[in-house]
Amino acid sequence: MNISDIVKTLEGKLVAGGESDRKVGTVVANDLMSDVLLNDGDDILLLTSLASDQAIRTANIVGAMAVVVHNAKPLPQTMCQVADTLGIPLISSPLSKYDSCVRIHDFLAKEVKA
Numbered sequence: 001m002n003i004s005d006i007v008k009t010l011e012g013k014l015v016a017g018g019e020s021d022r023k024v025g026t027v028v029a030n031d032l033m034s035d036v037l038l039n040d041g042d043d044i045l046l047l048t049s050l051a052s053d054q055a056i057r058t059a060n061i062v063g064a065m066a067v068v069v070h071n072a073k074p075l076p077q078t079m080c081q082v083a084d085t086l087g088i089p090l091i092s093s094p095l096s097k098y099d100s101c102v103r104i105h106d107f108l109a110k111e112v113k114a
Contacts, residue, residue: 012093016083022065033058
């Protein structure tokens with residue numbers, strides 16, 4: 001699962017950070033960035049409802065491959081600027097975090113079977 005797969009699966013829009021050829025290694029769905037820092041997975045896809053610079057900065061620390069903000073929350077310009085500066089793809093999705101988790105699970109399950 002790459003960035004274009006994520007955007008399509010989550011009915012999202014890539015708003016900052018640009019494309020990347022990195023694949024999802026681990027999915028973390030959390031709004032508490034202190035909990036995200038405890039994850040040591042590789043190529044983390046961070047699913048959050050936190051629309052702030054903190055989510056992008058945390059994603060950078062853990063080496064996340066992308067950040068998805070849910071519920072079509074308006075994204076602050078500074079958040080987009082930080083994502084562009086750090087080169088972390090930032091995706092906005094109209095779906096709830098729960099629905100996104102289900103869709104990503106289904107996509108990855110099909111990918112494994114193929």
